[in-house]
Amino acid sequence: MKMYSTLSHTKTQVGVFTIALALFSINCVFAQKGSLSSAVERSALLNLRSSLGIRSRYWPRRADPCSRWTGVECRTGRVIGITVSGLRRTTVGRRNPQFAVDSLANFTFLATFNASGFSLPGSIPDWFGQRLGSLQVLDLRSASVIGAIPESLSNLTKLKSLHLSGNDITGIVPSALGNLVGLEVLDVSRNSFTGSIPSAFASLGNLTMLDLSSNFLSGPIPPGLGTLSRLKFLNLSDNSLTDSIPVQLGKLSQLLGLDFSKNSLSGTLPVELRGLRRVTKMEIEHNDLEGSLPEGLISSLAELEVLVLSRNRLGGALPSALWSLPSLRFVDLSSNNFTGPLPSISTNGSFSRAVFNLSDNLLYGNLTYPLVKFGSIDLSGNFFQGKVLTDNQSNATLTTNCLQLVPKQRSLQECRQFYEERSLAFDDSGVPGPAQPPFLERDSKSTNRLIYILVGIFGGLGFILILVVVLAMLLKKGNKATSQRGSANVGPVPDGDGLSLPKDPMYATGLGDPFTYGQIRQIAGDFGEESLIKHGHSGDIFHGSLVSGTPVVIKRVDLHSFTKESYMIEMDLFSKLSHTRLIPLLGHCLEHESEKLLVYKYMPNGDLASSLHRVANSADGKLQSLDWITRLKIAIGAAEVLAYLHHECSPPLVHRDVQASSILLDDKFEVRLGSLSEVRAQEGDANQNVITRLLRKQQSSEQSPSAPTSSVTCAYDVYCFGKVLLELVTGKLGISKSDDASTREWLDHTVRYISIFEMELVSKIVDPSLIVDEDLLEEVWAMAIVARSCLNPKPSKRPPMKYILKALENPLKVVREESSSSARLRTTSSRRSWSTAFFGSWRHSSSENATVPGHTNRESISGLKQAGRAGSHGSGGNEFSSRKRLSNEIFPEPIEIQDVERPEEQ
Numbered sequence: 001m002k003m004y005s006t007l008s009h010t011k012t013q014v015g016v017f018t019i020a021l022a023l024f025s026i027n028c029v030f031a032q033k034g035s036l037s038s039a040v041e042r043s044a045l046l047n048l049r050s051s052l053g054i055r056s057r058y059w060p061r062r063a064d065p066c067s068r069w070t071g072v073e074c075r076t077g078r079v080i081g082i083t084v085s086g087l088r089r090t091t092v093g094r095r096n097p098q099f100a101v102d103s104l105a106n107f108t109f110l111a112t113f114n115a116s117g118f119s120l121p122g123s124i125p126d127w128f129g130q131r132l133g134s135l136q137v138l139d140l141r142s143a144s145v146i147g148a149i150p151e152s153l154s155n156l157t158k159l160k161s162l163h164l165s166g167n168d169i170t171g172i173v174p175s176a177l178g179n180l181v182g183l184e185v186l187d188v189s190r191n192s193f194t195g196s197i198p199s200a201f202a203s204l205g206n207l208t209m210l211d212l213s214s215n216f217l218s219g220p221i222p223p224g225l226g227t228l229s230r231l232k233f234l235n236l237s238d239n240s241l242t243d244s245i246p247v248q249l250g251k252l253s254q255l256l257g258l259d260f261s262k263n264s265l266s267g268t269l270p271v272e273l274r275g276l277r278r279v280t281k282m283e284i285e286h287n288d289l290e291g292s293l294p295e296g297l298i299s300s301l302a303e304l305e306v307l308v309l310s311r312n313r314l315g316g317a318l319p320s321a322l323w324s325l326p327s328l329r330f331v332d333l334s335s336n337n338f339t340g341p342l343p344s345i346s347t348n349g350s351f352s353r354a355v356f357n358l359s360d361n362l363l364y365g366n367l368t369y370p371l372v373k374f375g376s377i378d379l380s381g382n383f384f385q386g387k388v389l390t391d392n393q394s395n396a397t398l399t400t401n402c403l404q405l406v407p408k409q410r411s412l413q414e415c416r417q418f419y420e421e422r423s424l425a426f427d428d429s430g431v432p433g434p435a436q437p438p439f440l441e442r443d444s445k446s447t448n449r450l451i452y453i454l455v456g457i458f459g460g461l462g463f464i465l466i467l468v469v470v471l472a473m474l475l476k477k478g479n480k481a482t483s484q485r486g487s488a489n490v491g492p493v494p495d496g497d498g499l500s501l502p503k504d505p506m507y508a509t510g511l512g513d514p515f516t517y518g519q520i521r522q523i524a525g526d527f528g529e530e531s532l533i534k535h536g537h538s539g540d541i542f543h544g545s546l547v548s549g550t551p552v553v554i555k556r557v558d559l560h561s562f563t564k565e566s567y568m569i570e571m572d573l574f575s576k577l578s579h580t581r582l583i584p585l586l587g588h589c590l591e592h593e594s595e596k597l598l599v600y601k602y603m604p605n606g607d608l609a610s611s612l613h614r615v616a617n618s619a620d621g622k623l624q625s626l627d628w629i630t631r632l633k634i635a636i637g638a639a640e641v642l643a644y645l646h647h648e649c650s651p652p653l654v655h656r657d658v659q660a661s662s663i664l665l666d667d668k669f670e671v672r673l674g675s676l677s678e679v680r681a682q683e684g685d686a687n688q689n690v691i692t693r694l695l696r697k698q699q700s701s702e703q704s705p706s707a708p709t710s711s712v713t714c715a716y717d718v719y720c721f722g723k724v725l726l727e728l729v730t731g732k733l734g735i736s737k738s739d740d741a742s743t744r745e746w747l748d749h750t751v752r753y754i755s756i757f758e759m760e761l762v763s764k765i766v767d768p769s770l771i772v773d774e775d776l777l778e779e780v781w782a783m784a785i786v787a788r789s790c791l792n793p794k795p796s797k798r799p800p801m802k803y804i805l806k807a808l809e810n811p812l813k814v815v816r817e818e819s820s821s822s823a824r825l826r827t828t829s830s831r832r833s834w835s836t837a838f839f840g841s842w843r844h845s846s847s848e849n850a851t852v853p854g855h856t857n858r859e860s861i862s863g864l865k866q867a868g869r870a871g872s873h874g875s876g877g878n879e880f881s882s883r884k885r886l887s888n889e890i891f892p893e894p895i896e897i898q899d900v901e902r903p904e905e906q
Contacts, residue, residue, distance in 0.1 A: 035064045035066050035067060035074075035077060036064060036065050036066045036074060036077060036078075036079070037076075037077030037078065038077065038078060038079075040106055041078065041079050041106060041107055042065065043106075044103040044104075044106035044107065045059070045065050045069070045072065045079070045103070046061065047102075047103040048082075048101065048103040048104070049061075051098070051100035051101070051102070051103065052084060052089065052093060052100060052101070052118075053089040053090045053092055053093015053094065053096075053097070054084065054087050054088075054089060054090070054093070055087070055088050055089065055090055058070040058071070058087050058088070059072075065079070066079075070087065070530075071083035071084055071085070071086075071087060071114075073112070075109075078107075078108075078109045079107050079109065079110060080109050080110060080111045080112070080134075081110070081111060081112035081113075081114075082104070082107070082110065082112065082113050082114070083112070083113075083114040083115075084114070084115050084118045085114050085115055085116040085117050085118050085139070085545075086117070086118075086525055086530050086531065087118065087530075088530075097119040097120065097121055097144075098120070098121060098122055099120040099121060099122025099123065099124075099125070099145070100122075101113075101120070101125075102125075104128075104131075104132065105127060105131040105132070107132075108133075108134065109134050110132060110134055110135060111134055111135060111136045111137065111158075112135075112136060112137040112139075113132075113135065113137070113138055113139070114137065114139040115139065115140055115143050116139045116140070116141040116142060116143065116163065116545060116549065117141065117142050117143065117545060117551075118143055119143060119144045120140065120143045120144060120145060121144040121145075121146065122145070122146065122147070123145070123146060123147030123148070123150075124140070124145060124147065124149060124150055124153070125150070126150040126152050127152070128150065128152065128153060128156075129150060129151075129152030129153045129154065129155040129156055130152055130155060132156065133155070133156065133157075133158070134158060135156050135158065135159055136158050136159060136160045136161070137159075137160060137161045138156075138159065138161070138162050138163070139161070139163040140163065140164050140167065141163045141164070141165050141166050141167075141187075141545075141549040142165070142166035142167065142549055143166075143167060144167065144168070145164065145167040145168070145169055146167070146168050146169065146170070147169065147170065147171075148169065148170055148171035148172075149164070149169060149171065149173070149174050149177075149188075151174045151176045153174070153176075153177065153180075154174065154176035154177055154178075154179040154180060156180065157179070157180065157181075157182065158182060159180050159182065159183055160182055160183060160184045160185070160206075161183075161184060161185040162177075162180075162183060162185065162186050162187070162188075163185070163187045163549070164187065164188045164191065165187045165188060165189040165190050165191070165211065165548075165549050166189075166190045166191075166549050167190070167191050168191060168192055169188070169191040169192065169193065170191075170192045170193070170194070171193065171194070171195075172193065172194060172195035172196075173188060173193050173195065173197065173198055173212070173217075174198070175198035175199070175200040175201075176200075177198070177200070177201070178198060178200025178201055178202070178203045178204060179200075179203070180204065181203060181204065181205065181206065182206055183204050183206060183207055184206050184207060184208050184209070185207075185208065185209045186201075186204070186207060186209070186210050186211070187209065187211040187548075187549070188211070188212060188215070189211045189212060189213040189214050189215070189235065190213070190214040190215075191214075191215055192215065192216060193212070193215040193216060193217060194215075194216045194217070194218070195217065195218070195219075196217060196218060196219035196220075197212060197217055197219065197221065197222050197225075197236070197241075198222070199222040199224050201222065201224070201225065201228075202222060202224025202225060202227050202228070204228060205227070205228065205229070205230070206230060207228050207230065207231055208230050208231060208232045208233070209231070209232060209233040209234075210225075210228070210231060210233070210234050210235070211233070211235040211548075212235070212236050212239070213235045213236060213237040213238050213239070213259065214237070214238040214239075215238075215239055216239065216240060217236075217239040217240065217241060218239070218240045218241065218242065219241065219242060219243075220241065220242060220243035220244075220246075221236065221241055221243070221245065221246055221249075221260075221265075222246070223246040223247075223248040223249075224248070225246070225248070225249060225252075226246060226247075226248025226249045226250070226251045226252060227248070227251070228252065229251070229252070229253070229254065230254055231252050231254060231255055232254055232255060232256045232257070233255075233256060233257045234249075234252070234255060234257070234258050234259070235257070235258075235259040236259070236260050236263070237259045237260060237261040237262050237263070237283070238261065238262040238263075239262075239263055240263065240264060241260070241263040241264065241265060242263075242264050242265065242266070243265070243266065243267070244265065244266060244267030244268070244270075245260065245265055245267065245269065245270055245273075245284075245289075246270075247270045247272040247273075248272075249270075249272075249273065249276075250270065250272035250273045250274065250275035250276065251275055252275070252276060253275060253276070253277060253278065254278060255276050255278065255279050256278055256279060256280050256281070257279070257280065257281040257282075258276065258279060258281070258282050258283070258284075259281070259283040259284075260283070260284045260287065261283045261284060261285045261286055261287070261308070262285070262286045262287075263286075263287050264287065264288055265284070265287040265288065265289060266287070266288045266289065266290070267289065267290070267291075268289065268290060268291035268292075269284070269289055269291065269293060269294065269297065269309075269314070270297075271294040271296050271297050273297055274294075274296055274297045274299075274300035274301070275300075276301065277300060277301070277302065277303070278303055279301060279303065279304060280303050280304060280305045280306065280327070281304075281305060281306040282301070282304065282306070282307050282308070283306070283307075283308040284308070284309055284312070285308045285309060285310045285311050285312070285332065286310070286311040286312075287311075287312050288312065288313060289309070289312040289313065289314055290312070290313040290314060290315070291314065291315070291316070292314065292315060292316030292317070293309070293314055293316065293318070293319050293322075293333075293338075294319070295319040295320070295321055298319045298321040298322050298325070299319070299321035299324070301325065302325065302326070302327070303327055304325055304327060304328060305327045305328060305329050305330070306329065306330045306331075307328070307330070307331045307332070307333075308330075308331075308332045309332070309333050309336070310332045310333060310334040310335050310336070310357070311334070311335045311336075312335075312336055313336065313337060314333070314336040314337065314338065315336065315337035315338060315339060315362075316338065316339065316340075317338070317339065317340035317343075318333070318338055318340065318342065318343060318358075318363075319343075320343040320344070322343070323343055323344070323351075328351065328354050329353060329354050329355070330354065330355045331354070331355070331356045331357065331358075332357040333357065333358050333361070334357045334358060334359040334360050334361070334378070334381075335359070335360045335361075336360075336361055337361065337362055338358070338361040338362065338363060339361070339362040339363060339364070340363065340364070340365070341363070341364065341365030341366075342358075342363065342365070342367070351373055351374045351375065352373065352374070352375055353375040354374060354375050354376075355374075355375055355376045355377075356374055356376070356377040356378065357377075357378045358377070358378065358379055358382070359378045359379065359380045359381045359382070359397070360380070360381035360382075361381070361382055362382065362383065363379070363382040363383065363384065364382065364383040364384060364385065364402075364418070364419070364422075364424065365384065365385070366384070366385060366386040366427075367379075367384055367386065367388055371388075371395065371396040374395060374396070375395065376395050376396075377395065377396050377397070378396070378397040379396060379397065379398055379401065380397045380398060380399040380400050380401070381399075381400045381401075382400075382401055383401060383402050383410070383415060383418050383419070384398070384401040384402060384403055385401070385402040385403065385404075385415065385419075385426060385427050386403065386404065386427055387403070387404045387405055388403055388404075388405070388406060402414075402415035402418075402426070404427075512574075512584075512585045512586040512587035512588060512599065513586065513587040514587065514588060514589065515587045515588065515589045515597070515599065516589065516591065517589055517591055517592045517595075517597070519589075520544075520554060520589050520597045520599065523544035523545065523546060523552065523554065523599070524542040524543075524544040524554045524556075525542070525544060527540075527542055527556060531543055531544060533553070536555065536675075538555070538557065538675075538677035538678075539555040539556055539557040539558070539598075539677075540555070540556045540558070541553060541554070541555055541556075542554045542555075542556060543602065550602075551602035552586060552599050552600065552601065552602050553599070553600045553601070553602050553603075554597060554598070554599050554600075555597070555598045555600065556595060556596075556597055557595065557596040557597070557598070558594065558595055559593075559594050559595065559596065569676075569677055569678075569679060569680075570585075570598065570676050570677050570679075571588065571598075573653075573676055573679055574676075577649065579641060579644050581637055581638075581640055581641035581644070581670075581671050581672055581673055582641060582672065582673055582676070583600050583601065583603070583664055583672045583673060583674040583676070584600065584601040584672070585598060585599070585600055586599045586600060586601055587599040600674075601672075603664040603665055603666050603672060604665075604666060604667040605665035605666065605667065605669055606664070606665065607660060607661045607662070607663055607664050607665065607674070608634060608660040608661070608663040608664075608665065608724070608727075609659075609660035609661045609733055609734075609737075611626060611665055611669075612625065612626055612631075612660070612727065612728075612731065612733060613625050613626075613731065613733070613769070625731060625767065625769035625770070626669075627770070627771075628770055628772055628776050628779065628780065630669050631728040632728075632779060632783070632808070632811070633669060633670075634663065634665065634669060634671055634728065635724075635725060635728055635783060635808050636805070636808045636809060637663075637670060637671025638658075638663050638671050638673065638721065638724065639721070639801060639804050639805040639808050640671070640805060641671065641673045642655065642658065642673075642717055642721060642801045643801040643802045643804075643805045645679070645717075646714045646717065646800065646801045646802070647800070647801065647802050651681045651682055652681070652682040652714055653679050653680070653681060653682070654679065654680050654681070654682050654712050654713060654714055654716060654717055655673070655675075655676075655678065655679055655717050656678040656679065656680060656712065656716065656717070657675045657678040657720075658717050658720035658721050658724060658736070659675075659720060659723075659724065659736035659737040660724060660727055660733065660736050660737065661675070661737060662674050662675035663724065680712050681712075682712060682713055682714055713795065714800070714801065715795035715796075715798050716795075717801070718790045718798045718799065718800075718801060718804070719790060719791060719795075719798065720736060721790055721801070721804070722786075722787045722788070722789070722790025722791040722798075723735045723736040723747070723787075723791070724736045725783055725784075725786060725787035725790065726747070726750060726784070726787045726791075728783065729762075729765065729766060729767065729780055729783055729784050729787065730750065730765050730766065730767055731767025731768070731769060731770070732746075732767075735747070747791065750765050751788050751791060753765045754781075754784045754785060754787070754788045756785055756815065759777065759778065759781045759815070762777070762780060762781045762784050763777065765784075766780055778811070778812055778815055779811040779812065781815055782807070782811035782812065782814035782815045783808065783811060785814055785815065786799075786804060786807050786808060786814065790804065
């Protein structure tokens with residue numbers, strides 16, 4: 001008992017000591033932060049709260065600012081930092097935002113003022129340089145600042161970082177800023193500065209980053225910038241700079257990134273730049289540089305990862321040292337005058353993940369080594385000759401050369417002339433490409449007869465060979481392949497595991513840049529509630545901003561709540577696919593055990609769900625809907641990327657989450673497909689990647705009992721896309737994300753008003769906010785017909801996505817008979833089956849697409865003007881006078897759909 005009492009007493013002492021230690025720690029923290037001791041500064045904060053219209057939830061009046069106000073930092077009871085970036089305004093503050101920060105003059109110890117992304121329309125006051133003498137960081141990025149930079153800022157001798165990018169600041173860059181000798185970061189990019197770069201900047205000896213890009217600066221680059229020995233990043237791109245590149249810049253031994261792109265720089269590339277021994281990224285594209293690429297320069301840049309010199313007038317032979325740099329991952333020397341053969345690749349060179357673009361030069365000779373050593377290489381637009389093995393082309397673009405057995409080559413005459421002018425031997429044992437040069441027509445009758453005979457012989461042999469292959473495949477796979485692959489089967493799956501690489505070259509690594517966990521926490525505002533966008537089904541989504549000011553979106557995958565496959569599949573996808581309509585992945589962080597982070601490019605217009613109807617004016621809350629041209633553009637963009645996944649990837653990939661919230665929109669309403677964590681290889685494909693095979697059992701358990709078909713088939717994506725099209729037509733949101741009984745009831749009711757027999761019926765379901773004339777109503781009608789075909793309850797009767805894309809690109813062909821005398825609507829042309837259309841009329845019409853007058857392609861759709869539709873349909877009634885195809889040859893409907901009774905008028 002005594003021992004128990006002693007032990008209890010000891011525990012009590014330990015508990016008291018622990019509590020005392022905790023209270024001591026808390027007191028230390030509060031002593032460090034302190035409560036605000038200055039009545040003047042408290043009054044100034046309240047005035048700033050009122051003038052900027054900051055919500056009381058961030059700056060509560062009765063709470064102590066130093067301990068409870070978001071973005072206010074104190075030391076010894078005085079305010080040393082104010083950050084309004086990320087804070088929200090009251091309704092009154094949003095209606096009348098101003099650069100109303102006069103109260104800042106009362107903070108004599110203020111070291112940081114950060115208003116990045118916080119709208120402050122107005123000019124920087126002149127008193128900033130007179131009253132804020134303690135300021136070390138001034139961050140006004142993307143704050144709607146206008147006017148000129150006051151020269152008084154040169155009095156801020158303690159200033160270390162000046163961020164003014166992304167505004168509309170005008171005038172010249174004051175040379176007085178050269179007095180800020182303690183400045184480490186100067187970023188005034190993306191403004192409207194004119195004049196020249198001040199030579200006084202040579203005095204900024206502590207500068208580590210100088211960014212003057214995207215302005216209207218002219219004149220030469222000051223040679224004095226070469227004295228900035230601590231400079232790591234120099235960006236002067238997208239200006240109007242002239243003259244040659246100063247040789248003094250070769251002294252910047254600490255430089256990591258250099259960007260002079262999109263200027264008018266001339267002269268040669270100085271060999272003195274070999275002094276940039278630590279540079280990893282050099283971009284000087286779109287200038288007037290000439291001369292050769294110095295061997296000594298390239299051999300010295302041992303840490304170079306990115307080299308972009310495209311669109312200049314550089315010439316001569318490619319330096320052999322280019323193939324020996326160990327860190328290269330992206331090289332673009334396209335659109336120059338480089339000549340000669342490709343140098344031999346060094347045995348030390350490792351380019352299995354590198355991207356090389358050498359297109360549109362004067363390179364020639366035989367391709368003597370395997371191109372599979374590269375991750376991707378573009379040699380198009382040159383004069384290479386000879387035969388190229390098939391396995392050398394898997395990752396290479398070789399069009400417009402003089403190669404044999406490769407399509408889309410130069411004419412034989414052009415190739416011979418090129419080699420003869422240089423007194424070089426040309427291997428003309430075979431015609432370089434399918435096009436016949438003009439000089440072969442001298443004996444056209446005999447030549448044509450011979451060609452016809454050869455075509456007949458080889459065509460017959462080819463047809464027999466195809467039949468044999470098809471029969472062999474059918475015998476091998478039987479009915480299983482037919483039922484599992486569905487209507488989007490695009491051919492056999494190649495050997496090997498995983499997804500096949502696309503042929504289009506990538507201009508950056510698919511996984512973006514690696515970030516540390518601390519960097520992303522800072523970018524995402526420590527993952528606070530103010531940064532949270534939504535709780536996604538594969539992770540939480542936050543908004544943030546990079547150090548450069550670029551807005552981004554971060555997905556935080558908590559492995560305690562989500563399985564690791566939710567991010568592994570996306571990483572696998574981005575590492576192997578490249579398409580302009582996939583949401584760009586800018587970076588990632590996988591170092592934390594329980595959290596994985598992915599950084600995406602920010603989409604200014606959000607997703608289709610939030611953009612279809614948005615608040616036009618926050619004052620009256622009125623909604624503004626997307627116009628029809630934009631809706632059609634979005635539909636085409638979404639169809640493009642789905643057609644890529646279904647028909648250009650091997651095995652075909654199924655998105656499995658096609659809905660309005662997955663269709664992201666950039667600032668020009670171009671589609672970027674997101675929600676990629678659900679992508680899987682289509683069921684029935686033998687070469688699924690490892691992750692897909694591991695998840696097969698899990699996928700099968702996830703199927704909804706009410707789903708129209710298996711969610712791992714392309715037909716399932718088509719069904720979901722049909723619901724998206726109906727959202728665009730009707731303006732009713734939420735259809736594509738739901739599959740409950742009420743949604744299916746709505747779909748059954750709505751599709752009754754979609755019939756190829758009568759256009760006027762569709763007007764009963766069209767979004768009332770759409771203003772459409774008769775021509776536009778025909779396009780709406782056509783999209784509705786496409787949507788209904790996608791929603792066919794039988795997966796085998798749904799159209800493949802590549803034909804859906806064709807139909808959306810040519811909406812009037814869906815509902816019109818192309819005739820020189822009439823554009824009357826067809827009433828009996830939709831009785832053919834899908835199989836007839838696919839293997840008969842559709843294939844015929846697709847092959848003739850390029851020669852049809854007035855053919856409207858993707859580019860013309862995207863380029864339609866918002867005002868009016870003049871000229872949008874080619875030549876009107878005579879648009880297709882040379883082709884009289886029925887509407888079902890362009891987009892025929894299944895018999896099952898047209899057999900539904902037409903609804904009565906209501």
